Amino acid sequence: MSLRLGLRPVLVCAAALVMSHAAFAQVKIAVVNLQKAVFDTAEITKANVDMQAKFKPRQDDLNNLASRMQQIQQQLQTMAGKLTAQAESDMQAEYQRLQREAQRKQQDLQEEVEAYRNDVLQKSSQKMTEVIKKLADEKGLDLVVDSATTLFVKPTLDITSEAVAAFDKAYPVAAAPPPAAKK
Numbered sequence: 001m002s003l004r005l006g007l008r009p010v011l012v013c014a015a016a017l018v019m020s021h022a023a024f025a026q027v028k029i030a031v032v033n034l035q036k037a038v039f040d041t042a043e044i045t046k047a048n049v050d051m052q053a054k055f056k057p058r059q060d061d062l063n064n065l066a067s068r069m070q071q072i073q074q075q076l077q078t079m080a081g082k083l084t085a086q087a088e089s090d091m092q093a094e095y096q097r098l099q100r101e102a103q104r105k106q107q108d109l110q111e112e113v114e115a116y117r118n119d120v121l122q123k124s125s126q127k128m129t130e131v132i133k134k135l136a137d138e139k140g141l142d143l144v145v146d147s148a149t150t151l152f153v154k155p156t157l158d159i160t161s162e163a164v165a166a167f168d169k170a171y172p173v174a175a176a177p178p179p180a181a182k183k
Contacts, residue, residue, distance in 0.1 A: 028140055030159045033147045037163045038121065038128050042173040047120045051113065058109050065102040069095055131167045135159065 038044060072095045076088065083091070136144050139159075147153055147160075 027142045029143045029145065029157060030136065030139070030141050031145050031147045031150060031153045031157045032132055032163050033158070033160045034125070034128065034132075035148060037132075037160045037167070038124050040160075040164045041124065041128070041171075042168045043124055043127075043171055044120070046173045047124075051116055051120075054116070055109060055113055058105070062102060062105055062109065065098055065105070069098045069102065072098070127171060128163065128167055131170055132159075132163050134170075135163055135166050 072091055076083075076091055076095075132144055135141075144159070147158065
């Protein structure tokens, strides 16, 4: 066995080590706070306004139920001892009926709001991921990491605001129509 054959594996390993170090030094990395990026978009801001408008009538209905329940409670307290047993029983039954109705409506509303919110967030997150991929390609980035899973990041690596700007440009939100004139 010659010395050349014995050194060949050592030289190959040394060359691979040098090459991997050089390749590693050229990796371009950026960080994005995905949650902040999604929540800071104009689309999510508009979706939040739309959601509040969509569910406002039902929230108003719940507020009215709560108000009616409070009125019954006040009547029961102020008229204690002055009501007949039947009248007091009827008022308590009405209060319990309203309470059950309010609980059911609150639960239904909460489930629908959550489903609406999750749908909007899922769609916006998917779009944001695509925007970030495009931004990474444009900037020649090899790796984009979510800062939520990172312990320390230099602020110069953070592209969150760029991602929000690119998202808002790629998915512009139509201006809300002016409010209807009151008659």
